[in-house]
Amino acid sequence: xxxxxxxxxxxxxxxxxxxxxxxxxxxxxxxxxxxxxxxxxxxxxxxxxxxxxxxxxxxxxxxxxxxxxxxxxxxxxxxxxxxxxxxxxxxxxxxxxxxxxxxxxxxxxxxxxxxxxxxxxxxxxxxxxxxxxxxxxxxxxxxxxxxxxxxxxxxxxxxxxxxxxxxxxxxxxxxxxxxxxxxxxxx
Numbered sequence: 211x212x213x214x215x216x217x218x219x220x221x222x223x224x225x226x227x228x229x230x231x232x233x234x235x236x237x238x239x240x241x242x243x244x245x246x247x248x249x250x251x252x253x254x255x256x257x258x259x260x261x262x263x264x265x266x267x268x269x270x271x272x273x274x275x276x277x278x279x280x281x282x283x284x285x286x287x288x289x290x291x292x293x294x295x296x297x298x299x300x301x302x303x304x305x306x307x308x309x310x311x312x313x314x315x316x317x318x319x320x321x322x323x324x325x326x327x328x329x330x331x332x333x334x335x336x337x338x339x340x341x342x343x344x345x346x347x348x349x350x351x352x353x354x355x356x357x358x359x360x361x362x363x364x365x366x367x368x369x370x371x372x373x374x375x376x377x378x379x380x381x382x383x384x385x386x387x388x389x390x391x392x393x394x395x396x397x
Contacts, residue, residue, distance in 0.1 A: 227285070228283075243281070261280075
């Protein structure tokens with residue numbers, strides 16, 4: 211049987227982030243950011259990629275002609291991406307307009323699916339061999355329309371039958387005295 215320490219060591223959870231910095235990096239950016247992230251048990255802080263200079267980067271639409279450097283950070287204590295961004299901003303002095311932090315599991319950060327397009331233009335296939343087969347009689351035409359109208363008539367009859375069974379009758383209004391014959395104060 212496993213001891214509590216073994217269960218505890220197996221259940222160790224890490225929290226991963228991608229830090230994206232637009233533009234040139236200040237001196238000792240990596241060391242300062244990793245030191246600040248140490249309070250969250252930062253075990254891994256490494257540069258993953260640098261994009262070429264682009265007219266507009268995907269996450270930095272308001273900036274132009276910049277390169278984006280991507281870092282991956284892994285913490286052992288729970289922390290939010292917003293808090294990581296604040297800490298990196300405070301430790302390195304990078305403006306928040308040039309800094310983005312996302313969770314590794316963020317849908318925006320997920321990689322493209324392995325099965326991509328085949329590379330063949332589908333419109334060039336005049337016979338549409340790859341398209342799904344449609345049973346026209348089940349969805350279009352005179353037979354479909356006739357069956358559809360029969361179903362509507364059947365449902366209509368069922369509804370009128372249901373409405374007639376539980377028919378609501380208006381209650382009769384109480385008899386009223388002639389106006390002006392009795393006083394409101396009770397004469």
